[in-house]
Amino acid sequence: MEEKLIRGKVIADEIIKELHTEVSSLREKSGKTPGLAVVLVGEDPASQVYVNSKEKMANSLGYHSVKIVLPIDSSQEAVLAVVEELNNDPAIHGILVQSPPPPQIDEEQIILNINPKKDVDGFHPSNVGLVFTGAEEGFRPCTPAGCLELLKRSGVETKGKHAVIVGRSNIVGKPMASLMIQKGVDATVTICHSRTADLGAEIRRADIVVAAVGIPEFITGDMVSEGTVVIDVGINRVDDASRPRGYRLCGDVDFESVAPKAALITPVPGGVGPMTIAMLMTNTLLAFKRIENIG
Ligand SMILES: NC(=O)C1=CN([C@@H]2O[C@H](COP(=O)(O)OP(=O)(O)OC[C@H]3O[C@@H](n4cnc5c(N)ncnc54)[C@H](OP(=O)(O)O)[C@@H]3O)[C@@H](O)[C@H]2O)C=CC1
Numbered sequence: 502m503e504e505k506l507i508r509g510k511v512i513a514d515e516i517i518k519e520l521h522t523e524v525s526s527l528r529e530k531s532g533k534t535p536g537l538a539v540v541l542v543g544e545d546p547a548s549q550v551y552v553n554s555k556e557k558m559a560n561s562l563g564y565h566s567v568k569i570v571l572p573i574d575s576s577q578e579a580v581l582a583v584v585e586e587l588n589n590d591p592a593i594h595g596i597l598v599q600s601p602p603p604p605q606i607d608e609e610q611i612i613l614n615i616n617p618k619k620d621v622d623g624f625h626p627s628n629v630g631l632v633f634t635g636a637e638e639g640f641r642p643c644t645p646a647g648c649l650e651l652l653k654r655s656g657v658e659t660k661g662k663h664a665v666i667v668g669r670s671n672i673v674g675k676p677m678a679s680l681m682i683q684k685g686v687d688a689t690v691t692i693c694h695s696r697t698a699d700l701g702a703e704i705r706r707a708d709i710v711v712a713a714v715g716i717p718e719f720i721t722g723d724m725v726s727e728g729t730v731v732i733d734v735g736i737n738r739v740d741d742a743s744r745p746r747g748y749r750l751c752g753d754v755d756f757e758s759v760a761p762k763a764a765l766i767t768p769v770p771g772g773v774g775p776m777t778i779a780m781l782m783t784n785t786l787l788a789f790k791r792i793e794n795i796g
């Protein structure tokens with residue numbers, strides 16, 4: 502089974518190493534440092550884990566890193582005020598507002614108010630549009646960009662291949678499709694969602710499956726053909742009293758039944774998750790270079 506694994510954690514560590522070299526040399530040349538701000542509204546424990554690991558990674562790269570935790574009952578105006586402050590802060594090059602925010606917050610309006618040049622998540626419509634049209638200047642959303650990088654660095658051919666994406670969220674499914682149809686990537690793409698008539702039939706036709714459904718172990722072996730490359734974006738916490746933390750992490754793919762049929766497969770944890778963070782650091786460096794006009 503070992504040789505089938507796409508080790509996202511290992512590939513992410515390679516990317517971080519590459520970034521480290523570049524950041525160090527830019528710092529020597531310019532005396533400046535990339536700055537990343539992560540905004541969290543409320544203290545949801547799962548979000549805390551991601552936000553903390555983003556902060557840890559930023560620190561290990563020597564980025565200037567700011568974490569802003571707002572009370573769970575914050576008003577829209579309070580969040581907007583923080584975004585505005587970060588937009589105007591010359592030490593900050595990347596801004597991320599952790600999704601999803603609590604229900605009283607209008608996320609769309611928050612995203613619209615992030616300076617697109619600091620939108621390292623790639624969620625602002627201006628970046629969505631730039632990426633969709635294939636323009637160079639856009640920021641690619643971190644999770645889809647991470648999936649693509651995994652395919653590339655694992656030597657998976659995408660040209661002319663049939664990619665089936667399960668999920669149509671603005672964070673994962675849609676931007677994944679947008680990246681996979683780009684010239685140079687050249688996949689033929691099918692997007693599936695909860696109203697897809699026969700999901701198994703669609704997935705069985707895939708050369709590459711990207712699962713972003715949000716249901717633990719939802720995609721099972723009977724839905725997948727022999728030799729499929731499987732990218733599991735899902736990160737689910739499932740109660741498990743036998744574990745030290747009282748839960749285990751699993752993907753949207755049932756690893757046990759799918760892995761034997763897959764040509765390659767990403768594990769959870771240690772697959773797409775660490776790549777998301779590596780791409781966030783990549784986008785932050787890119788924002789820094791563009792804003793500071795260096796590199
Ligand atoms: N590794 C990482 O870095 C990241 C991981 N994630 C994880 O990825 C997963 C997906 O996240 P996200 O895209 O935000 O989730 P959303 O809940 O926003 O989207 C889920 C999508 O799956 C579709 N879906 C739901 N049920 C079915 C079904 N029975 N058959 C087919 N499609 C279905 C939904 O369809 P419809 O639109 O019709 O409702 C929707 O489009 C989650 O597990 C999340 O935790 C997310 C972001 C980053």
Ligand SMILES: Nc1nc(=O)c2c([nH]1)NC[C@@H]1CN(c3ccc(C(=O)N[C@@H](CCC(=O)O)C(=O)O)cc3)C=[N+]21
Pocket residue numbers: 550551554597598599600601622643644736750769770771772773774775777778
């Ligand atoms: N504005 C915004 N941008 C995001 O990119 C964003 C977001 N909101 N909201 C939540 C999702 C989820 N997400 C993850 C990132 C890393 C791991 C990760 O590193 N996971 C580890 C395990 C971590 C653990 O132990 O829980 C792994 O898969 O190996 C997981 C999930 C980013 N997201």
